[in-house]
Amino acid sequence: MNNQLKRTPLNGVHRALGAKMVDFGGWDMPVQYSGIVDEHNTVRNSVGLFDVSHMGEIEIEGPDAIDLTDFVTTNAVRKMKDGQAHYSGLLYEHGGFVDDILVHRVSPARFFLCVNASNQEKDFEHIRNQNRFDCEARFASERYAQLAIQGPRALETAQKSTATDLSGIRYYWFADGEFAGVPARIAHTGYTGEDGFEIYVAPEHAVDVWNAILEAGKPFGIKPCGLGARNTLRLEAKMALYGHEIGASITPFEADLGWIVKMDKGEFTGRAALEKQLKKGVTRKLAGFEMRSRGIARDGYEVSIDGAAAGWVTSGSPSPTLNRNIGLALLPVERAKPGEKIQVTIRNQQVEAETVPTPFYKRTK
Amino acid sequence: MNYPEDYRYTKEHEWVHLAGDTATVGITFHAQEELGDIVYVDLPKPGQKVEKGKSFGSVESVKAVSDIYAPVSGEVIEVNEGLATAPEKLNEDPHKAAWLIKIRVDGSADFNSLLSAADYQSYIGAEA
Numbered sequence: 001m002n003n004q005l006k007r008t009p010l011n012g013v014h015r016a017l018g019a020k021m022v023d024f025g026g027w028d029m030p031v032q033y034s035g036i037v038d039e040h041n042t043v044r045n046s047v048g049l050f051d052v053s054h055m056g057e058i059e060i061e062g063p064d065a066i067d068l069t070d071f072v073t074t075n076a077v078r079k080m081k082d083g084q085a086h087y088s089g090l091l092y093e094h095g096g097f098v099d100d101i102l103v104h105r106v107s108p109a110r111f112f113l114c115v116n117a118s119n120q121e122k123d124f125e126h127i128r129n130q131n132r133f134d135c136e137a138r139f140a141s142e143r144y145a146q147l148a149i150q151g152p153r154a155l156e157t158a159q160k161s162t163a164t165d166l167s168g169i170r171y172y173w174f175a176d177g178e179f180a181g182v183p184a185r186i187a188h189t190g191y192t193g194e195d196g197f198e199i200y201v202a203p204e205h206a207v208d209v210w211n212a213i214l215e216a217g218k219p220f221g222i223k224p225c226g227l228g229a230r231n232t233l234r235l236e237a238k239m240a241l242y243g244h245e246i247g248a249s250i251t252p253f254e255a256d257l258g259w260i261v262k263m264d265k266g267e268f269t270g271r272a273a274l275e276k277q278l279k280k281g282v283t284r285k286l287a288g289f290e291m292r293s294r295g296i297a298r299d300g301y302e303v304s305i306d307g308a309a310a311g312w313v314t315s316g317s318p319s320p321t322l323n324r325n326i327g328l329a330l331l332p333v334e335r336a337k338p339g340e341k342i343q344v345t346i347r348n349q350q351v352e353a354e355t356v357p358t359p360f361y362k363r364t365k
Numbered sequence: 366m367n368y369p370e371d372y373r374y375t376k377e378h379e380w381v382h383l384a385g386d387t388a389t390v391g392i393t394f395h396a397q398e399e400l401g402d403i404v405y406v407d408l409p410k411p412g413q414k415v416e417k418g419k420s421f422g423s424v425e426s427v428k429a430v431s432d433i434y435a436p437v438s439g440e441v442i443e444v445n446e447g448l449a450t451a452p453e454k455l456n457e458d459p460h461k462a463a464w465l466i467k468i469r470v471d472g473s474a475d476f477n478s479l480l481s482a483a484d485y486q487s488y489i490g491a492e493a
């Protein structure tokens with residue numbers, strides 16, 4: 001094993017459970033335990049538990065914390081209430097993504113950001129470099145482990161470990177309380193398209209909390225789940241993955257994430273470039289597709305339309321829920337609507353596919 | 366896991382079994398275990414030539430695509446058609462029922478340059 005890889009506090013637990021481990025952006029992470037399809041279906045039908053402690057945390061604190069948070073992110077921070085969370089973008093001046101993040105408002109003077117593992121240092125530098133406000137951005141990743149309980153039985157599972165009334169936490173809100181006997185931030189968020197909670201605790205409690213959740217979920221057949229299932233679940237729900245749907249050369253409008261950009265909220269980093277792009281017109285856009293002929297589209301495969309190169313697959317995979325081969329592709333904007341015939345180049349063969357409405361999967365509430 | 370003694374193995378995790386001039390080729394138990402749930406198999410058609418060390422098809426799991434390499438050179442004479450609709454058989458019985466292709470071998474070939482069952486097992490042991 002590569003000793004350079006970073007480990008979460010649950011590394012030994014994963015190995016003891018027989019997980020298959022992979023190098024995920026410099027982290028030694030479980031890609032699967034019982035199998036991707038089995039874990040995927042467990043989350044869709046019951047409840048699964050993910051170690052996502054590799055994710056980064058950044059805290060913004062001080063009298064002007066709200067001003068810095070609003071300035072460096074695209075979504076409407078000033079409309080948030082204490083205890084509310086939202087999905088947002090950190091952009092470069094040129095409008096491309098530094099990262100996609102979750103912003104939690106603890107108070108106007110205290111914000112808590114959850115960011116992608118492999119971007120955390122870059123994000124922190126990016127935010128700090130723009131801090132001309134009366135507040136401080138702090139790198140906090142080493143103070144948090146994060147566990148995700150996801151699936152239709154997530155609420156019942158999680159409720160057993162806390163006195164906080166979880167049914168009182170609305171979707172994309174959070175509460176600070178105790179979980180499995182230790183201080184925790186309990187967020188009603190997730191990256192699977194199912195209902196669920198993400199629990200932030202101190203790293204030294206991660207193993208105890210993990211075991212408590214597995215015990216609580218036993219009656220529902222809870223299973224530990226790896227990053228493989230996390231990816232197929234998020235793809236079905238059309239949730240973006242940094243480095244795939246988004247990145248430095250892709251703007252929120254191109255990634256079909258216009259809803260996280262509030263152009264009328266005032267100045268923010270990247271706004272001028274986005275305004276220019278809107279004025280000129282967005283030329284390419286993310287679209288969902290399904291394979292119509294035999295073959296699986298994979299990340300990076302070329303897409304052509306009528307024999308001419310038209311874009312590329314940002315994520316592609318078999319969909320365990322739909323039992324079809326699905327994907328997302330960055331296409332010319334006029335072709336990014338459902339019903340367009342496209343061809344995916346799979347090992348030098350053009351294979352038929354068709355754009356479809358997204359998300360591929362939506363849970364029934 | 367049982368790695369048949371009368372098979373030969375490659376470092377790319379294929380197995381080959383020779384009977385007369387017909388070589389039956391598959392992927393190893395270790396290969397399917399590494400791949401996970403296999404959902405797609407892409408194989409050549411009978412009549413196509415394959416060349417030792419060159420890719421002749423691919424196996425895909427939910428997560429990844431893996432090329433399959435010919436352990437010997439020759440002409441494809443039969444393809445395991447059942448795998449197109451039931452690729453999961455590769456997870457269940459990779460050394461027997463889920464063979465991939467049969468090749469009519471060119472000459473007596475270099476069959477003996479491949480790994481024995483014992484050598485292959487120590488190879489994957491060292492790799493793991």
